[in-house]
Amino acid sequence: MSALVVDPAEHTCRKEAFFERLRAQLSEGARLVGYYGRPADDSGQVVITAVLSANGKLSVLRTGLSRPHSHRALSAELPAFQIFERELHEQYGLRLHEHPWLKPVRSDAPYPFYSLKGKEVHEVAVGPIHAGVIEPGHFRFMCLGEVVHHLEIQLGYQHRGVEALLLKKDPRALGPLVETIAGDTSVAHAWAYCEALEALAGVTTSFEAQVSRAIGLELERIAMHLASLAGMATDIAFLQGGTTYGRLRTTAINSSMLACGSRFGRGWVRPGGAWAKLESGQQATLRANLKLLKDDLAIINPHLLGARSVQHRLKGIGRVTREQAIELGIVGVAARASGIEVDARADLPGPVHLRYGIRGVIENSGDCWARAVVRIREIDESLRWLEEVLDAFPTCSPDAARVGALKPDTLAVAVCEGWRGEVVHCLETDAAGGLRHYKVQDPSLRNWFALALSLRENEISDFPICNKSFDLSYCGNDL
Amino acid sequence: MFSSLKVRISQGRQYIVDLRKASPAGFRGLPVIRATACEAGCTACLPVCPTGAIALDPVRIDLGRCTFCRECELACPVNKIGFTNGFKMASDTREGLVVREGAGEPSPVKVSQGLKQLFGRSLKLRSVSSGGCNGCELELNAASNVNFDMSRYGIDFVASPRHADAVVISGPLTKHMHEALERAWLGLPDPKFVISFGACAISGGLYADSPELDRGFLGRFTPSLYVPGCPPHPLTFIVGLMDLLGIQG
DSSP states (O other): OEEEEEOGGGGBOOHHHHHHHHHHHHHTTOEEEEEEEEEOSSTTEEEEEEEEEETTEEEEEEEEEESSOEEEOGGGTOGGGHHHHHHHHHHHOOEEETOSOOOOSSOOOOOOOOOOOSTTEEEEEEOSSOSSSOOOOEEEEEEETTEEEEEEEEOOTTOOOHHHHHTSSOGGGOHHHHTTTTTTSHHHHHHHHHHHHHHHHTOOOOHHHHHHHHHHHHHHHHHHHHHHHHHHHHHTTOHHHHHHHHHHHHHHHHHHHHHHSOTTOTTTEETTEEOOOBOHHHHHHHHHHHHHHHHHHHHHHHHHHHOHHHHHHHTTSSOOOHHHHHHHTOOHHHHHTTTOOOOHHHHSOOHHHHHSOOOOOOOSSOSHHHHHHHHHHHHHHHHHHHHHHHHHOSOBOOOOOOOOOOOTTOEEEEEEEOSSSEEEEEEEEOTTSSEEEEEEEOTHHHHHHHHHHHHTTSBGGGHHHHHHHHOOOHHHHHO | OHHHHHHHHHHOOOSOSOGGGOOOTTOOOSEEEOSOOOOTTOOTHHHHOTTOOEETTTTEEETTTOOOOOHHHHHOTTOOEEEOSOOOOOBSSSGGGEEETTOOSOOOOOOOHHHHHHHSSOEEEEEEESSOOSHHHHHHHHTTSTTTOGGGGTEEEOSOGGGOSEEEEESSOBGGGHHHHHHHHHHSOSSOEEEEESHHHHHOGGGTTOTTBOOHHHHHSOOSEEEOSSSOOHHHHHHHHHHHTTOOO
């Protein structure tokens, strides 16, 4: 967890210099974290912000473009920009030459699907409503026989207008709404929101409050990694995996409920601190739960990974190479399964992760197997980390600091490593200290295209396992 | 073989024997409105409620809007509002979701003789998420897991609307899902009914003011069961359904 707070005027330059500096920093090894627009005071303009990460530090670059602006899409040479430029095109009408695919991100404006021509080709359309109890999205498979040549993903069905609603209320009272941006990663979104808000208000939260948040974040990670593993096991009909990981998830989310009243960590993190209570009684139950997880995972994990059927169904399936992952700028579990060391807890640590470090987990094969193994190893590491931190904090029930007025004309960017990957919140105030703009970025936004790539040259019957191995958020993308 | 047995032994017996008697530790559920008098002219709980779920004189909380966020409890200077771990909150009417001072547990869901006769021994559900944040969807999935084991009462989620008797709606009903929801509903054979799952589906919840919604479907089809929560606890859902269908357990 890390936050950057800046006067955006000091980082604003003319468009030529902006693009030049952006390219230069990226070629020197900076990583693109975000790239978004906001309306300018002059309605003929749009303000573009790039968020970069290099050497453990966040930085921003900004410029203003006149509308409708035309320029050559950065995506033409830097594919990591593809989804950001699609969003800019959709929201601000930027004309981006040579962008390979300006498909709408959320709007339902018609846009032609790719089509495949030939004697033995066919297309399969699935969704928006799917067979299980799951969020909606549309998948269009272009197949040669059973083999998928390309998967086109069309989202936007979940669009609820989150970013507009975030500007309608007191910026200090957005906790409940922020927790439903992607409701299975509530703690990560709430922490990113609070960190950015507190940076704008000049409030420093207590170390104990930061510890409490970090505990909630790891419990959420364990629970959702278990949910993903249960789903993957079920998808390949490895039923003992499905039932065992499923009930262990119950243990994990009931631990969150014990501390904050909600199985989804709702109300754990609030501006100024944390509402969760971990007194000695709750800690005793929490520790017993964590021990049960550790003991029983030591039985189910080798059973799953040792099964020939599981190896056969996961190894080599849905592969995303390291090169593809870097080019696309994918993040989180999916990136780490393709050999990329990107984890905000290690790269952009806040005070808690500086003192109590998290060991990063990397796998290199980039397939469904690697994404399962990354989750299994990350759960182990989270359990180890929790034990260390709970030893140091036998009680952890911090008081919340008061969050007062926000600094005017200031931009705060916070990055929090949720269980899927980095959650980015960018809050900007106006001259009166009110919220001028709120940009939310769920890791799913960048990773959906990796799912499409992973399906290429795989059998269509491998789609469910590939989809579950990424386990991306529809509403986090659609906002 | 050996490791499979070890897994089976570690699994033990997981199901909750009597769901109605469960007591989820720490769960922030059914609110209580205590008899303590409000301070004169105090409205502290109104502006902090993110969904406008509270009304005054006398104090009432609409569970159809409540996100159980605790803001009202913390804002109240006289400790009038609190939350218990009660999960029996489902209702067969919209009005039945309003909690009043000193009322205790809300009246239980009334058995529908018609639904009991049709679906009391077998109920197949089709879930439609329409803007749900995956909180509701995960809890609906959890209803079928080894802990809650809803299937033991003949209640299951099915893939095709053609096989379903009821549609369970989660999320605030987005414009972009309007057509898909209508078509799924048309695919259900008669007789059929609607269940609203979660604050978003019941009232729009945190998204009630969004222009990106189209809640017309719920204007035309009145739900037979309302399941409050953000997201609802699986127990609230299953026990509500058991009550509605007259399932003893």
